[in-house]
Amino acid sequence: MGIAQGAYESAVRYSAERQQFGKPIREFQAIQFKLADMATQIDAARLLMYRAAWAKDQGKKTTKESSMAKLFASEMSVHVCEEAIQTQLAFPDPASVLPQNLARMMIR
Numbered sequence: 615m616g617i618a619q620g621a622y623e624s625a626v627r628y629s630a631e632r633q634q635f636g637k638p639i640r641e642f643q644a645i646q647f648k649l650a651d652m653a654t655q656i657d658a659a660r661l662l663m664y665r666a667a668w669a670k671d672q673g674k675k676t677t678k679e680s681s682m683a684k685l686f687a688s689e690m691s692v693h694v695c696e697e698a699i700q701t702q703l704a705f706p707d708p709a710s711v712l713p714q715n716l717a718r719m720m721i722r
Contacts, residue, residue: 615659618691621698622652628702639701648701652694659687 626649629640639645666679 615656615663615687615691618652618656618659618687618694621695622649622656625649625652625698625701632702645701648697652697655690655694659683659690662686 626640629645629649630638632639634642640649662679662683666676666683669676669679
């Protein structure tokens, strides 16, 4: 989940700094939807992980919960990184190399 959180934070920073049509791109509804979707998915993955950890602390069998958390978190990380890249490619800054760096991290 760390890569997803980093990608999300980078997209938030970029959308606040990048200007288009005289205002930050974070003010565009499409960007706001992307950022809200990313934040929601990160939070959902974190909650699934916490639920699995809580069940483990209670001495319960956690195969199902752990598998669900792992699957969702891994798929969410790819999705959030892709959305962060799209956020930056929608209004590209020629000096930015972050999308390429995120893509390399996802491939590893």
